[in-house]
Amino acid sequence: MKEYLIYLANAHPNFRKAELESLATLNNVRVDLSSHDESSPFMIVQLEDDDAARKLVDRAVLTRGIYELWGKGNTLEELHSDVKTRYKALREPYMNSTFKFQVLDFQGARKSKRRHLQIIDSFMYLQFKGKVSLENPQQIFTILQTYTIDKDLCPRKEPDYCWFGRQVHLSARSRGVVDEYEIAKRPYYGTTTFESELSLVTCNLALVQKGQLVLDPFVGTGSFLLASGYFGGYTYGSDIDFLALKGGKPEQKCIKRLKDNFEHYGTENKFGDVLCMDFTNNALRKNLKIDTIICDPPYGIREGLRVCGTNDIASAELTMNKIICGEKAFLRKDYVPPKKTCSLDFMLDDLLKFANERLPIGGRLCFWMPAADNEDIPTLIPQHEGLELIHILVQHFNMWSRRLLVYVKRDSSYQGITVTRDQRKHKNNFREQYFNRFK
Numbered sequence: 001m002k003e004y005l006i007y008l009a010n011a012h013p014n015f016r017k018a019e020l021e022s023l024a025t026l027n028n029v030r031v032d033l034s035s036h037d038e039s040s041p042f043m044i045v046q047l048e049d050d051d052a053a054r055k056l057v058d059r060a061v062l063t064r065g066i067y068e069l070w071g072k073g074n075t076l077e078e079l080h081s082d083v084k085t086r087y088k089a090l091r092e093p094y095m096n097s098t099f100k101f102q103v104l105d106f107q108g109a110r111k112s113k114r115r116h117l118q119i120i121d122s123f124m125y126l127q128f129k130g131k132v133s134l135e136n137p138q139q140i141f142t143i144l145q146t147y148t149i150d151k152d153l154c155p156r157k158e159p160d161y162c163w164f165g166r167q168v169h170l171s172a173r174s175r176g177v178v179d180e181y182e183i184a185k186r187p188y189y190g191t192t193t194f195e196s197e198l199s200l201v202t203c204n205l206a207l208v209q210k211g212q213l214v215l216d217p218f219v220g221t222g223s224f225l226l227a228s229g230y231f232g233g234y235t236y237g238s239d240i241d242f243l244a245l246k247g248g249k250p251e252q253k254c255i256k257r258l259k260d261n262f263e264h265y266g267t268e269n270k271f272g273d274v275l276c277m278d279f280t281n282n283a284l285r286k287n288l289k290i291d292t293i294i295c296d297p298p299y300g301i302r303e304g305l306r307v308c309g310t311n312d313i314a315s316a317e318l319t320m321n322k323i324i325c326g327e328k329a330f331l332r333k334d335y336v337p338p339k340k341t342c343s344l345d346f347m348l349d350d351l352l353k354f355a356n357e358r359l360p361i362g363g364r365l366c367f368w369m370p371a372a373d374n375e376d377i378p379t380l381i382p383q384h385e386g387l388e389l390i391h392i393l394v395q396h397f398n399m400w401s402r403r404l405l406v407y408v409k410r411d412s413s414y415q416g417i418t419v420t421r422d423q424r425k426h427k428n429n430f431r432e433q434y435f436n437r438f439k
């Protein structure tokens, strides 16, 4: 095993380890991530070789890159003493490669070019024989330094810690995927569109893979499907709201819709289709296997939390008996079924049951669930005996938060727990709590 330094993103620190664990599972990479510290974007891990390192970070969104570790220390002096004990064995394969050096500072003050060159020159003793190439080097050697921000919000002059290493691979984040998929850059988006960074992270936690079938049963404007398409999944979705799928009323000019987003990113061959359907009255055939289910179910705040049906029995009976042109009205193509409101809890129980029936062993269900911040969290989380809840990852907002729940379908020997909506009753009415300002 060799030592590698992972440089993580300074964003969503509580999601970073879970993302890397999922990528390790997906790529069959053996790695111990227990040294991860949410307060630092640097982490040292042991890996088999460069290939494992590449696989681990290639599609990561909350990681920047990975470096073969050549040394570390509290100061530049300490770093040099460590590098000097290791470099002779490490440098051999790269003696004649073209190369360049770079300095990456985390939270450091802007430094002059002269200071950077001084730091780089201090590594002269490595004595590489290859040519320097700033444009297209075969190897990039990196000095990474982290600084503390003082009480006056200025970074300290001297770094807290330094590392030196050979760059092995940069992640999807460093290749620009988060910016590329930013909401404002998509042709089609709406009020419920999910941000690009966490959509992509959700797909990594869901283990979306090339050629596998991904379903978002509450697809809206399709953020999760778009992100899944980027990772190579074949995507399908459904939504009760016809206008969300169509992107607007037919008479509106220049309507943009979900498929346009896929065409914009050149992933149209990853877009299967979308279906207008009430998830709780599911039309998908029972034996249809779905590899991955990802969604952001309706919270009932910006969008309706509705199902087909009515509480008005009298009008329902009238509708049942209505005949148009000799045909029962409710069997006609143009029939629009009535809708009634429903609770999120009801919907989530259906979602877990559906996932348990459709996912293959090892398949994942990932969904976002809103909650008030002052609630007793464990009793809020729905559970199904056939699905193991492996991650609860919280994103905080003002007064409320949403959790990304990650479940894995287990085989029949697994005996999980069941937490149904009756057990969660009165604790979980997010809509009511939201409009009462969480009092």
Ligand SMILES: C[S@@+](CC[C@H](N)C(=O)[O-])C[C@H]1O[C@@H](n2cnc3c(N)ncnc32)[C@H](O)[C@@H]1O
Binding pocket: 190, 192, 193, 194, 217, 218, 219, 220, 221, 222, 223, 224, 238, 239, 240, 241, 244, 277, 278, 279, 280, 295, 296, 297, 298, 299, 303, 304, 305, 306, 307, 308
């Ligand atoms: C939070 S939004 C999803 C947003 C989506 N992730 C996006 O990026 O646009 C929830 C969606 O669920 C849909 N919905 C509400 N009730 C539904 C039901 N019973 N069956 C299917 N979809 C439903 C809403 O129309 C809404 O588009």
